[in-house]
Amino acid sequence: MADKDEHQAAQELLEQTELGGRRVTGKTRLLAGVLAVAWSLFQLYSTYVGNMEPILLRAAHLAFAFSLAFLVYPFSKRSSRERVPWADWLLGVAAVLGTLYIVVAFQDILLRGGVPNRLDVWTGTVTIVLLLAASWRALGPALPIIAMALMVYAATGPRGLLPFELPRMLQLHAGAKWDQLVAQLYLSTEGIFGTPLGVSATFVFLFVLFGAFLDKAGAGNFFIQLAYSLLGNFRGGPAKAAVVSSALTGVVSGSSVSNVVTTGTFTIPLMKRIGYSPEKAGGIEVASSSNGQLMPPVMGAAAFIMANFLNISYTSLILAAAVPAVLAYAALFVTVHIEALKLGLKGVPRSELPPLAPVLRAGAHYFIPIIYLIYALAIQQITPERAALNTIGVMVLLLIIQELVRAARRGDGLGLGARSAGTMIVQSLETGARNMVGIALATAAAGIIVGMVTITGIGFGLTDIVQAVSGGNLIVVLIMAQLISLLLGMGLPTTANYIVMASLIVPVISNLAQASGYNVPPLAVHMFVFYFGIMADSTPPVALAGYAAAAIGKGNPFRTGVQGFIYELRTALLAYMLFFNPKLLLIGVSSFGEGAWIAFSAFVGLVAFSAATLGFLHKPSNILERLILLAAALLLITPGLVTDVAGFTLIGLVYTWQKLRPAVPARPAV
Structure with a gap:
């Protein structure tokens, strides 16, 4: 430990x-x-x-x-x-x-x-x-x-507070006086008190509070122990346990840093113990924790805002996001397996792992509120805030019963159990609110940006600028959006990053995609920038999750961030898959068989991409083999019989060649 x-x-x-x-x-x-x-x-x-x-x-x-x-x-x-x-x-x-x-x-x-x-x-x-x-x-x-x-831009113009004019491409409005700006930002619901803050005040707070109750009750530790018990003895077991426990902990916390601290304190030392370097152990935890915001039913705060921006129900959003989230973690699971093969690592002896049955007996009840939440959202289809409120009620009742039972087993008496439950409830209420301060401020400040975009029409100017710079090439536009999101993510939390991108860049991408003849659903465009906003949490040089993992693993913070970014590259490919293949979001899927095949094809593409970035499939890959794997991954971005067959064939060729190629003898240690 x-x-x-x-x-x-x-x-x-x-x-x-x-x-x-x-x-x-x-x-x-x-x-x-x-x-x-x-x-x-x-x-x-x-x-x-x-x-x-x-x-x-x-x-x-x-x-x-x-x-x-x-x-x-x-x-x-x-x-x-x-x-x-x-x-x-x-x-x-x-x-x-x-x-x-x-x-x-x-x-x-x-x-x-x-x-x-x-x-x-x-x-x-x-x-x-x-x-x-x-x-x-x-x-x-x-x-x-x-x-x-x-x-400042909104105040600039012939009739504005700052009466000088900008170049014609940028001067899209006449300019606003200060009292007009105040009216927009302070007295209306299209500024500070707009949709982002409204989502924070309704959906987000209650889901964060639910996470605080789960965490205080001990669910986070249970998820870690469960993953470790199930996976610890497999090759690279602690790394695989880190992936699964971080996915489960993503329900408790929508914060990458919090997820790293919760799970990494346990998993990073165990990964180091079986042979991962401090930087690789930290990088795996960073990649696992960053993706916690992708995992339904409780995604990050940005997901609630996205549902509101798109005017769809949160239930519809989490159903659409489920397949990509599972693909992201399944591909990461295979990635850490490939890394373990590459390093020649083993697992932890079964005798040193916590027995599964006692772990389940101690914490299986933590799945009750999560299952109820899914039922309330997907089956009953009640509003997210009402579902979260009811789930918190279930959680409070569960916490009281848990503490009374524990007190009875210890022989402490029901009074001490009730006091312990009361303390944990108060602590949960306090922690939930403390966790919300940054989110509330971010959504309120982002409301300024939304309000200024509304009053100035700057989105049209940005479309013209981006079209001129990119030459109208959609791939170039997406790469520009990707870089902007990663750059913004160095200074913005995921929620604020998403709001800025959704306000300024999403309309640009949508307009240019339509001009290029691509009928891309709005959800796919929003998910594209959302995924890169999450990636920004693990992007050096400012990768707070990487700093937290490095502090635990005693590794170099920058190298830990770089390693986490390498493991996260599959998320970048997945973002492009969602954009060019909206059926992964269950949009336009005609049958279960079609959806299953599309998901399988995408998964194979993600695995090929991870193998290319790590330089290892069955054996170490040379430059040509890595390029072939990368080409296979790119072919599998979009569905189609020809591209799927070509992609699978290329992967099969590399695997067969490596299988038949004699192993290179290990060099003697110097």
Whole structure:
């Protein structure tokens, strides 16, 4: 197991990126806890009532996020981690009051038709500035800088606040005055309080809270033990256990860093023990954890926003995303198997593994709420927020029963069991809210970007620019979008990355695809940028998941990130498969047989691609064999009898040649 220092370093990184780096104590700690629990209870109540005015719900949601942001996120790395400066108290109070002003003045604003008065403009200005400041603290500078740049662009024009004009290709609007910008961003539902924040305040919060309950109850550790018990004795067993446990833990956490810390603390040392280098062990965990956001039924926050943008039900989205998610993890499972073959690794002796039966007895009940959630979404087809609320109720009941049974077995008495359950419930409510601060701020700040895109029509200008740069070639456009998403991902969390790409780049891709004669469904375009947004979590040089894995494995952070990126390359190929083969999203599939064959063909293509990148299939591959495998993978991107036969034939040729080729004797150690 990882020693204390390794785990502490990874845990500190998690706290800084997910929960805020400030460790307040005393009355301030109590206040932060009370605010977090109150936020969770408010969200549960608003969902139970179900008829709260959307903008009021969103304003209250953001007010809670503000109250915690200035308490737990320090101004800079040099700021105190133990106390809250007086300036942060003032900023927090001002931000909360600015947000709650919408609640108090809501009826008056409606009567004025959303036309801002002087107080609206001043209050809105303060709130916008403090939102950018809080986002900078919690998420880094990328998102606030993009938002500010678009605000400057919106204010530029002959009738704008900044009355100079840009080049004709970019000057798509007359420009807006500051009061018009405030009205758009602060007083409407097409800015800060728009769709992204609305999704955060309804769907996302409850699913994150459900994950917090599962985690506090012990589900994360159960998933790790279960995967290790089932797979640990196979070749490269701990790596395969890392893949499966990370897929299961993706239900508990939509965060790559949190997933790495939860599962990697156990799996990375075990991978090192059987022969993986620290960087390869960390890279496998990074790739496994990053893909956790792909796995239904609880995908990352971006998935809920995607469903809203596309105006489809979340149930429809997770059904469409299921096949690609399984393909992503199945291909990664084979990838780590190929890596184990390449390195000549074995598994862990069965005698050293936890027995399966006791593991199942101790934690099989954790599958109950997950199965119920799937049933509620797919069979009952109730709304996601109501399904999540009911599942949390099931989880609370399960947690109480679990602690009472454990107390009875220990002979502690039911009173201690009830107290333990109560403590875990409160901790879950607090943790769920703390996990939501960054998401709420990201969606609110991203609302600025959505609002500015709406008011300026910049998407049309971007289409012209991209078409001019790419020459109208769709492949070039997709590669440009891929690079932009990976670049943005160095400074943006997945949710914000997706919103920016969906607002600015998705319309460009859709327009140019249509101009090129490709009838690509909107879902396929959104999934393309979503997949690359997830890949950005493991893309060096800024790969926070890689830093967390390196801290646990005592490896080089940059090399760990690079190794994780290599393992993640199959996700890039899968994104292209979804774009050119929407049937993988169950769009236009006429029969089960057709769908099964398309999925199998894609899986073989992903395996060929992984073998090409790793330089190993049955035996080490030379340059020509790697190129042939890569060609086979590219042929299998799109379905068709000719391309499938050609792809399978090329893979068969390489495998047969390697099978017949005599093994190269190992070089003696120097």
